[in-house]
Amino acid sequence: MDMFTGIEMAAKVGLIVFVMLQVVPMMVWIERRGSALMQNRRGPNRVGPLGLFQSLADVVKFIFKEDMVPEHCDKFYYILAPAVVLLPAFMTFAVVPFGGDITIAGHVVHLQVADLNVGFLYILSIGSLGVYGIIMAGWSSNNKYSLLGSLRSSAQMISYELSMGLSLVGIVMIYSSFELREIVFRQTYPLMASAPGILAHIPKWGFFVQPVGFIIFLSSVYAETNRLPFDLPEGESEIVAGYHLEFGSMRFALFFMAEYLNMVTASALLTTLYFGGYSFPGLHIAAEAFTPLVARASEIASSLMPFVPTLANPDQWARAILEVAVFSAKVGFFMWLFVWVRWTLPRFRYDQLMDLGWKVFLPLSIANIAVTGVLIYLGVI
Amino acid sequence: MLVNNKKGFLNKFYLFEILTGLKITMRNMLFAKNVTIQYPEERRTYSDRYRGLHYIKSVNGVENCTACMLCPTVCPAECIHIVAGERPDKEKYPVKFEIDILRCCYCGFCEEACPKDAIKLSNIYEMAVSYRDKGVYDKEALLVQRGTK
Numbered sequence: 001m002d003m004f005t006g007i008e009m010a011a012k013v014g015l016i017v018f019v020m021l022q023v024v025p026m027m028v029w030i031e032r033r034g035s036a037l038m039q040n041r042r043g044p045n046r047v048g049p050l051g052l053f054q055s056l057a058d059v060v061k062f063i064f065k066e067d068m069v070p071e072h073c074d075k076f077y078y079i080l081a082p083a084v085v086l087l088p089a090f091m092t093f094a095v096v097p098f099g100g101d102i103t104i105a106g107h108v109v110h111l112q113v114a115d116l117n118v119g120f121l122y123i124l125s126i127g128s129l130g131v132y133g134i135i136m137a138g139w140s141s142n143n144k145y146s147l148l149g150s151l152r153s154s155a156q157m158i159s160y161e162l163s164m165g166l167s168l169v170g171i172v173m174i175y176s177s178f179e180l181r182e183i184v185f186r187q188t189y190p191l192m193a194s195a196p197g198i199l200a201h202i203p204k205w206g207f208f209v210q211p212v213g214f215i216i217f218l219s220s221v222y223a224e225t226n227r228l229p230f231d232l233p234e235g236e237s238e239i240v241a242g243y244h245l246e247f248g249s250m251r252f253a254l255f256f257m258a259e260y261l262n263m264v265t266a267s268a269l270l271t272t273l274y275f276g277g278y279s280f281p282g283l284h285i286a287a288e289a290f291t292p293l294v295a296r297a298s299e300i301a302s303s304l305m306p307f308v309p310t311l312a313n314p315d316q317w318a319r320a321i322l323e324v325a326v327f328s329a330k331v332g333f334f335m336w337l338f339v340w341v342r343w344t345l346p347r348f349r350y351d352q353l354m355d356l357g358w359k360v361f362l363p364l365s366i367a368n369i370a371v372t373g374v375l376i377y378l379g380v381i
Numbered sequence: 382m383l384v385n386n387k388k389g390f391l392n393k394f395y396l397f398e399i400l401t402g403l404k405i406t407m408r409n410m411l412f413a414k415n416v417t418i419q420y421p422e423e424r425r426t427y428s429d430r431y432r433g434l435h436y437i438k439s440v441n442g443v444e445n446c447t448a449c450m451l452c453p454t455v456c457p458a459e460c461i462h463i464v465a466g467e468r469p470d471k472e473k474y475p476v477k478f479e480i481d482i483l484r485c486c487y488c489g490f491c492e493e494a495c496p497k498d499a500i501k502l503s504n505i506y507e508m509a510v511s512y513r514d515k516g517v518y519d520k521e522a523l524l525v526q527r528g529t530k
Binding site for chain 2: 034037038039040041042215340341343344345
């Protein structure tokens with residue numbers, strides 16, 4: 001690995017971790033305000049403008065709280081568990097492409113941390129690691145409710161992981177690739193190239209070719225991130241707080257953060273696999289219009305700060321900026337959907353959850369694969 | 382309870398019901414009026430009959446109370462403590478008049494029992510105190526006229 005690659009990787013990893021950590025307090029604020037408005041309340045509105053600094057105040061509170069480990073817990077796993085929950089949430093994002101390529105100093109830079117050729121399998125494998133942390137937390141707490149919560153969590157994850165993986169098979173069949181960059185690229189193809197007028201510009205997004213798969217994947221992702229209507233692992237009306245019952249101060253905050261980070265990652269996956277990732281029809285036209293602006297901004301920046309070189313390829317930068325913006329907007333929509341659904345639907349009963357997972361989603365996802373196969377054989381998709 | 386389950390495929394198909402629910406929450410979020418009262422700045426208006434913090438009505442700086450002991454007798458919470466005394470003009474008056482706000486249940490029996498129209502319940506409802514002994518109001522504090530009743 002040469003110098004440039006090292007710096008490039010460090011910069012991308014740093015950017016992703018930084019942005020994801022910034023999204024969490026924003027998302028907490030959006031969730032609290034959004035839920036309040038849905039229930040005709042106002043939500044936190046005292047700390048800072050519109051209550052925006054509420055999350056900051058909460059973090060300060062969490063940090064200054066007494067950090068105690070209950071006497072009856074298994075210390076090692078108790079301390080390890082929050083980290084084990086938090087890490088996979090960050091790790092999954094590594095394979096998600098958040099923009100196209102940029103050429104910097106003769107090197108082609110992919111806006112993606114790790115361009116794995118099995119990115120797809122990486123998502124499924126790392127995504128299921130999070131449950132280990134939850135089981136660790138529940139088991140090490142030495143508390144009946146915590147253990148019940150983590151048992152529910154593991155049962156739920158296993159049930160929904162199956163249909164989640166199977167629902168993604170359709171995507172692989174259609175785009176015939178395991179690489180997420182390639183999947184995003186193939187989603188820019190037109191859906192119906194011979195259709196008249198504007199219809200020809202409809203992209204071949206996963207949502208249009210795999211609607212059933214999308215619904216199964218969406219629901220399974222909700223189950224995987226333990227969000228309502230599938231938040232049985234922490235069902236507070238039955239098992240107090242579930243797996244994080246014995247955790248306090250910043251350790252609890254880590255579980256909380258992990259939930260939101262999982263939401264970010266899940267939204268990014270939904271965007272990448274089913275909604276064309278960072279691509280958008282007509283983006284190249286907008287990028288052309290945007291190029292002079294970027295070139296001008298770059299000139300001004302280098303005239304103000306002589307050590308900043310002017311951009312050699314403002315057209316690529318303009319496209320990349322727009323792509324990142326489009327990606328963020330799509331991810332933002334799905335994050336909002338998480339909040340929206342949470343404050344709309346009640347929690348499932350446990351048997352309903354299992355019924356839905358095994359009796360509905362699993363057969364449906366297998367049928368989806370079969371139908372997709374037939375359609376591909378017939379040349380429809 | 383008799384649950385009237387909806388019939389038909391579309392109604393049983395959960396997805397459309399979810400969409401209806403999402404529509405309702407969004408409508409509430411965008412168009413419904415917030416019902417929150419921004420407390421320290423905004424106040425709810427209570428009825429005149431609201432029973433809050435007590436006061437002893439006084440006329441020309443002299444309390445109406447004659448220490449007849451009807452209010453501590455009727456008080457179900459036993460929170461009124463009166464020590465009676467005599468003025469130079471032979472009139473009976475309370476030397477000590479204490480109400481333990483922490484015990485009081487705001488039933489208003491004292492107000493009804495009082496023959497001299499002395500003890501009253503105002504519509505002040507902010508009675509939080511930092512220490513328990515601050516919750517006992519003495520005569521001086523009760524003589525502040527807290528209403529027009």
